[in-house]
Amino acid sequence: MKKVKQIAAVALAAVLAMGALSGCSKYKTLEDIQKEGTIVMYTNAEFAPFEYMGDGNQVSGVDVDIANEIAKDLGVKLQIENVAFDTIIGAIQSGKGDFGAAGMTVTAEREKQVDFSVKYVKSRQYIVQKADSNLNTLDDLKGKKIGVQLGTTGDLIIDDNLKAAADREGTEENGVLFESGATLKQYGSAPIAAADIATGKLDCVVVDELPAKSIAEKNEGYKAVEMTYADGSTTEEEYAFCVAKGNKTLLDAINKTMQRLMDEGKIDEYVLNHTTK
Numbered sequence: 001m002k003k004v005k006q007i008a009a010v011a012l013a014a015v016l017a018m019g020a021l022s023g024c025s026k027y028k029t030l031e032d033i034q035k036e037g038t039i040v041m042y043t044n045a046e047f048a049p050f051e052y053m054g055d056g057n058q059v060s061g062v063d064v065d066i067a068n069e070i071a072k073d074l075g076v077k078l079q080i081e082n083v084a085f086d087t088i089i090g091a092i093q094s095g096k097g098d099f100g101a102a103g104m105t106v107t108a109e110r111e112k113q114v115d116f117s118v119k120y121v122k123s124r125q126y127i128v129q130k131a132d133s134n135l136n137t138l139d140d141l142k143g144k145k146i147g148v149q150l151g152t153t154g155d156l157i158i159d160d161n162l163k164a165a166a167d168r169e170g171t172e173e174n175g176v177l178f179e180s181g182a183t184l185k186q187y188g189s190a191p192i193a194a195a196d197i198a199t200g201k202l203d204c205v206v207v208d209e210l211p212a213k214s215i216a217e218k219n220e221g222y223k224a225v226e227m228t229y230a231d232g233s234t235t236e237e238e239y240a241f242c243v244a245k246g247n248k249t250l251l252d253a254i255n256k257t258m259q260r261l262m263d264e265g266k267i268d269e270y271v272l273n274h275t276t277k
């Protein structure tokens with residue numbers, strides 16, 4: 001009887017282990033997607049011109065145009081899910097979404113969680129502020145009330161620079177903003193954060209270049225200025241779409257369309273289209 005129990009326990013452990021393993025790869029392959037006839041994109045439509053709520057309450061933008069081409073090349077329908085930015089990677093890992101497309105910067109940390117496509121756009125961090133403010137460098141943000149979108153590269157860079165050396169990775173220096181009196185507030189979106197500049201709750205919002213320019217354009221009395229380091233060096237980042245780790249068939253298909261669009265100059269065209277709106 002004891003033996004039977006032991007065998008049962010071993011069998012159960014094996015089943016659980018298999019479940020856990022397959023849990024890591026619950027994603028849909030290219031074949032699954034084509035069989036179902038729908039590909040699911042996860043995004044956060046608060047990041048014009050890459051994704052925003054367009055006419056008829058539809059998510060539109062550069063990333064949507066690219067995604068439509070991917071769907072067209074695969075002969076499937078595109079379904080878009082609009083969620084909080086910091087939940088996109090989790091949704092791709094769990095297989096809820098097939099790919100993430102959200103002006104998402106490739107970072108070493110994220111590369112551990114998902115696989116990225118070829119990079120399709122370069123960006124830098126900008127400071128959205130009142131027109132009469134004079135914030136140009138990271139150092140200028142000492143003592144300032146800074147807003148960001150939760151989980152974005154703007155958030156990471158400010159958060160890191162608020163820390164003491166011991167709490168930072170890959171450096172032995174305190175962050176530029178450490179003990180300067182600067183504060184960081186994280187919001188669900190950069191446009192919502194930026195509304196707090198007008199009321200004085202914030203001095204500025206740190207966000208990627210084109211979304212920063214879009215916010216400044218839509219808000220009278222605001223401007224967007226590139227954020228450099230004190231020595232004049234720039235922040236540089238590049239965007240890519242992401243898929244679940246190991247989903248090579250889907251990633252290859254995405255890369256093929258992405259490369260074609262870049263070769264045809266289409267991505268620049270999409271950026272222009274959605275910027276002049």
Ligand code: GLN
Nearest residue numbers: 047102103104105152153
């Ligand atoms: N590029 C930034 C990042 O990846 C912001 C993206 C976004 O807010 N949609 O963190």
